[in-house]
Amino acid sequence: MKFYSTNNPSIRVSMEEALLRSLPADRGLYMPETIPSMGADFFNSIADDSLADIGFQMSSALFKDAIPANRLEELVHRAFPFDTPVVALEKGKSHVLELFHGPSLAFKDVGARYMAAMMGYFLEQSNREVHILVATSGDTGGAVAMGFLGVPGIKVTILYPTGRVSELQEKQLTTLGQNITALEVDGTFDDCQALVKTAFTDVELNQQFSLASANSINIFRLIPQSFYYVRAYGQVKHFGKPVVFSTPSGNFGNLSAGTLAYKMGLPIHQFIASTNLNHVVPRYLETGAYAPKPSVETISNAMDVGSPSNFVRLTHLFNDDFDTLKQMLSGYYFDDEQTKQAMADVYQQFNYVTCPHTAVGYLGLKSYQHIHKDVCGISLATAHPAKFKELVESVIHTPVDIPASLEELMNRPKQSIKMKADFAEFKDMLLQTA
Ligand SMILES: *Cc1c(COP(=O)(O)O)cnc(C)c1O
Helix, strand or coil: CCEEECCEEEEEECHHHHHHHCCCCCCCCEEECCCCCCCHHHHHCCCCCCHHHHHHHHHHHHHCCCCCHHHHHHHHHHHCCCCCCEEEEECCCEEEEECCCCCCCECHHHHHHHHHHHHHHHHHHHCCCEEEEEECCCHHHHHHHHHHCCCCCEEEEEEEECCCCCHHHHHHHHCCCCCEEEEEEECCHHHHHHHHHHHHHCHHHHHHCCEEECCCCCHHHHCCHHHHHHHHHHHHHHHCCCEEEEEECCCCHHHHHHHHHHHCCCCCCEEEEEECCCCHHHHHHHHCCCCCCCCCCCCCHHHCCCCCCCHHHHHHHCCCCHHHHHHHEEEEECCHHHHHHHHHHHHHHHCCCCCHHHHHHHHHHHHHHHHCCCCEEEEEECECHHHHHHHHHHHHCCCCCCCHHHHHHHCCCCCCEEEECCHHHHHHHHHHCC
């Protein structure tokens, strides 16, 4: 399996290079050059398979030339010691796909842990060291920190904006130690991202380190996210209805991953792109014009993205054909009031607690089903409600428990390096660790 760059389809690199380099030099994004089809027998046989079982079979189809089967199986099982269960709100009609059973309680664990396992494998083969830089507004940093903790050959530096992440999120970034360093930047998320971007283009830093990204621009965070769409299909296939997925979206990595599953043969009837008021993609579907904008702040803040970095992947997966994309993908967007109302309604009707992102996905599914009644709907639950405890409690007026595994983190001391949003300071700090 080779990868091409979306800016230059004649460029071809190996799995190892796409994984470790993260970004092609031409600033495009890596995409798989061919997408193998799994065949109908596979999709008919997976009802009882775990996420790891399915992940291994799909990984084999993709990467059997790069990693021996027994190692691949072990790596995939190490990445996914948890499952992604489908929970019915209304059986056969409306379900949620719970993607928050990993260590950081958000779906980003799936991508981060798979990527960590694969990187660990290639680094062990080559005795190389990689330094991962990641800017986070909250969820990505926690998944990356927990996913890469203790992986030999990898150092991780996480930049986060001081005072702008939740307490639980900050604990996930700052209490692990070992190969994980947290930089608490006196600035915004955009400042953190700008520092990381500048580092990737700095000649001296690139001579000193093999720098890599763990944001969803890395195709290896995205590929494993296709596995849970397949796992979910296995859990609802027996209803015998067309299956539709609603994906609460920001950077559109998650939805691109669903499209990848579809390209590998998963019989999906329709995708739904559900967003908050950062609605570039739903608007694009309405008008045919793609108009990125500065982001606006909402309560589903992991989706506050005005210029989605995976949009180009989504269009590539549909061969840049707007009409085909529009046939397969519906788009809806919702404001904060509608989101809170949905959180309250779902709790009242089904006794089920959602985070604000999950509520946006639920609303998108409902809007679609208003017209298309006889489909089996699955909306993706992207984070555990405890990650947004204060907000959720204020909406449903009921306490939300933090899972035991994270209670323990809450008691550990925070360790961070405070820093101005200044590239020279950031660079010195990195060079000192070389
Ligand atoms: C990252 C995130 C999203 C958005 O996912 P994309 O792949 O960027 O579209 C949605 N919900 C939660 C909870 C997230 O952490």
